[in-house]
Amino acid sequence: xxxxxxxxxxxxxxxxxxxxxxxxxxxxxxxxxxxxxxxxxxxxxxxxxxxxxxxxxxxxxxxxxxxxxxxxxxxxxxxxxxxxxxxxxxxxxxxxxxxxxxxxxxxxxxxxxxxxxxxxxxxxxxxxxxxxxxxxxxxxxxxxxxxxxxxxxxxxxxxxxxxxxxxxxxxxxxxxxxxxxxxxxxxxxxxxxxxxxxxxxxxxxxxxxxxxxxxxxxxxxxxxxxxxxxxxxxxxxxxxxxxxxxxxxxxxxxxxxxxxxxxxxxxxxxxxxxxxxxxxxxxxxxxxxxxxxxxxxxxxxxxxxxxxxxxxxxxxxxxxxx
Ligand code: 173
Numbered sequence: 663x664x665x666x667x668x669x670x671x672x673x674x675x676x677x678x679x680x681x682x683x684x685x686x687x688x689x690x691x692x693x694x695x696x697x698x699x700x701x702x703x704x705x706x707x708x709x710x711x712x713x714x715x716x717x718x719x720x721x722x723x724x725x726x727x728x729x730x731x732x733x734x735x736x737x738x739x740x741x742x743x744x745x746x747x748x749x750x751x752x753x754x755x756x757x758x759x760x761x762x763x764x765x766x767x768x769x770x771x772x773x774x775x776x777x778x779x780x781x782x783x784x785x786x787x788x789x790x791x792x793x794x795x796x797x798x799x800x801x802x803x804x805x806x807x808x809x810x811x812x813x814x815x816x817x818x819x820x821x822x823x824x825x826x827x828x829x830x831x832x833x834x835x836x837x838x839x840x841x842x843x844x845x846x847x848x849x850x851x852x853x854x855x856x857x858x859x860x861x862x863x864x865x866x867x868x869x870x871x872x873x874x875x876x877x878x879x880x881x882x883x884x885x886x887x888x889x890x891x892x893x894x895x896x897x898x899x900x901x902x903x904x905x906x907x908x909x910x911x912x913x914x915x916x917x918x919x920x921x922x923x924x925x926x927x928x929x930x931x932x933x934x935x936x937x938x939x940x941x942x943x944x945x946x947x948x949x950x951x952x953x954x955x956x957x958x959x960x961x962x963x964x965x966x967x968x969x970x971x972x973x974x975x976x977x978x979x980x981x982x983x984x
Contacts, residue, residue, distance in 0.1 A: 693749035699729040735847035748900040755829040761793040762970035767891040770982040774801040782981035797901040799894040800916035807886025812862035827863035834966035866890040868933040887959035
């Protein structure tokens with residue numbers, strides 16, 4: 663009798679619990695972006711969210727709250743760490759207040775697909791989880807180099823006497839070239855140019871038209887250096903709360919967006935042409951000077967990253983360099 667009762671109870675429990683375990687309820691995640699809503703990063707993000715939501719009915723939905731007007735660029739990291747939002751599209755340079763290692767991802771010379779294979783991705787998550795309570799989901803933007811843009815002409819890589827708008831991305835490099843630097847979020851670049859507070863700024867090859875900086879820009883210095891790192895990040899507690907099926911779904915969708923990275927090369931070409939058409943002149947150095955300029959960017963970049971994180975900098979360098 664006792665055994666029968668136990669068996670009946672177990673059967674009942676299985677019936678009651680099975681549906682819960684097999685299909686977790688749909689979850690809605692709140693997402694912000696550190697870039698303005700009209701930037702190509704966010705335009706593409708919104709398309710991605712549409713796909714995620716269309717294919718994720720009953721599993722997972724993303725509610726896009728907005729760009730820096732919702733949460734200021736440099737505060738997105740903290741909002742993510744503390745769980746004010748679940749997901750964010752941001753660049754490491756915008757959350758170095760949480761962990762200096764964030765900015766080192768700009769120095770990666772191998773694609774994210776390879777980072778997922780060679781242990782770099784695991785290392786990134788080890789650091790990001792521990793130091794910022796962030797799960798590093800993936801990197802949908804690739805192959806977009808940074809450049810120096812100027813309102814005044816230079817003939818050699820010497821920025822002495824010039825004031826340049828930066829984020830942590832460019833600090834060590836532009837300072838090594840003699841610049842005076844001023845940090846601003848992207849949203850304040852136009853005003854800084856307009857008021858003559860800065861003589862130039864750092865930004866990737868794409869996007870200077872989004873906030874009308876082309877109106878104030880006269881020169882772009884080639885070559886580009888580093889690679890713009892724009893990633894999808896998740897609050898670690900929110901990630902842990904997802905059911906395995908929901909995690910797998912998000913993972914599948916982020917891999918799909920990474921696989922679509924051919925877009926960036928086409929975009930780089932189009933934006934380069936658009937800059938020329940807008941009258942922005944290219945400043946090029948001779949081959950030896952160009953190489954010195956490019957090599958110096960990485961040299962001081964890694965030196966800065968290792969100084970900021972003696973613990974992880976060398977390991978990141980080993981796994982992210984070519
Ligand atoms: O604001 C910036 O110049 C910056 O740090 C950045 C990082 C990644 C992509 C675009 C800009």
